[in-house]
Amino acid sequence: MSDRLSHLQDKIRQDALTVIERCDTEDELDFLFPELTRIHDHDLLVLESWQNQVDWMRLLPASEVKLLQSADFSNSDATATPDASADPNVLAEPPEQLLYENLKQKSHPASLLNQLQFMIKPQLRQEWETYITQQAAIAGYKTLVPANLEGASNLAVANLYWYFQVRDESEEETEQSVKNT
Template sequence: MQVAFSFLGEALLKSGKLRYMIDKTTGEVLPTLVNVETGKIFETARAIAGSFNPVVAPVGFVLDGAQMFQTHRGFQKTYQMIEMLQQSLGVLQTTTAIIGAGVAVTGVLTAVNLYQTLQLREDVKQLRKELNHGFLDIKQVLTAQHTEILQRIDQKTFDDRRRELERAYARYAEATKLVGLALECQNVNARDRHLANAVQTMSESLAIYNDPRLMPEMNAAGRLRRFECAWTIEQTIALVFQLHNEPIAASKCISDLQNKIKRNTLSVVTTCESQVELDFIFPEITRIYHQDLQVLETWQTQIDVIQALSPSELQQLPNLSLEDYDAIEPEVLQIPPEEALYETLRSQTDFRGLRDQLRFMIKPEARQEYEVAIAHLAPTSGYSALVPSNWQDVSDLTVANLYWYFSNLKSA
């Protein structure tokens, strides 16, 4: 996650008049600047959104301290983030239904891959495409260049998938309305009651998306998108806890979600059985790992930082808003670098090596099993010199390739 301070904050930091805040418990350097002489908080970092476009987690989560934590001054900004999540959920579940609609796998996965999904999300945000009951018109997704796929869509299967997902989305939409009503309440008890009801309703929606009976026959790509729908709701629940002035619960939600994302993506990789599916999930999971998880980690850190501040330090938080910073130009969507990276890796190994590379990224300890196996297989195959003396200098891809090379020799 790239973060930055204002021009003045950077200048004062370099001059020695400001320093980074240190967590009194852990000794960790925090993304907050304090005055060296007085100890008062001067500024908290903001995310550099222009170079960041996660798949699931809106980068708006990572704000300056005042907007993020002083919720009595930031209700509307938080609700805007909930609206962003609702839009994202509509795009994700539309593509989930399309993936499961029984058409040629290669064509449909290309039509709703990482780049296309980011573009659809931006189109909805800019009002170029409209969601209806949480779904895009299928003809808005499969445009003229996908005519053949559109003609082969199993409309009945798509409609069945849509009905299942619409039921969950309806509960989610009802919950977001409750959050909107809560923000209009002058009575604190009434507001908190609405927010509590919103969490309950979102939990009911989440239970539908998490139900293993929901489209159990879907391939790895479809399962990934279905998981992404559930993650979106869990982020929204964390935001509502934040509005509810329950930072510990919000932090716990975000922590649990990070662990869940790792478990879910690992299960997707494990069930990936074809090159076509891997072509779809590899760039997307890479982006989730390097961007979405970083957003969530930074968000959780912000919440934990505010919990570590004393009452007097809380009062020192600057009353800032995004308007206090230089305007960030909207991002021009380009082909994601994760797709370019994948094409490079694909030329260097086969399906098994690529799948292992993805698995090692999510679960680094899985690589150690391969290292042990190579150290055993190489000498017995007469290639002792190929056993590295320092595994840290060896890339994940090389480890995977060596493992499969020796495994093939052994079975030959």
């Protein structure tokens, strides 16, 4: 069971990355970003929790498993109470949508796609961090070192990456126009 839950999480992550890579328009991004954030922040966490529970149960001695099976959890004190101030007839914007609207004001679409990729597969950040560190050293930015980038948000890393990309492209265009004159 644990290996199937792990496989499911991996499959969801891989499929999410494929969808991100195929995102062509800003309209698609407007839909995908909040949805994939929700999948990452909720669904994948639930699957991981289930997997951890299965792994934990497997490690328990048989006597403790029997105790758990015979326990009556129906008299639990924990009950969910709805928010009395919330109007049930008004649908609030989901937090993932609010996050996206906030990030959209601070990033361009390519950066937002990178932020999604970093969220789904954090190892992808390393390549961007290496590029930023190299370009920062060339530009003389002494604070953009690996230790500082590790603590930076996905927003910061993606935007810094695209800052240097655009800067490099404009420098190359300037060099080409000088050569052509």
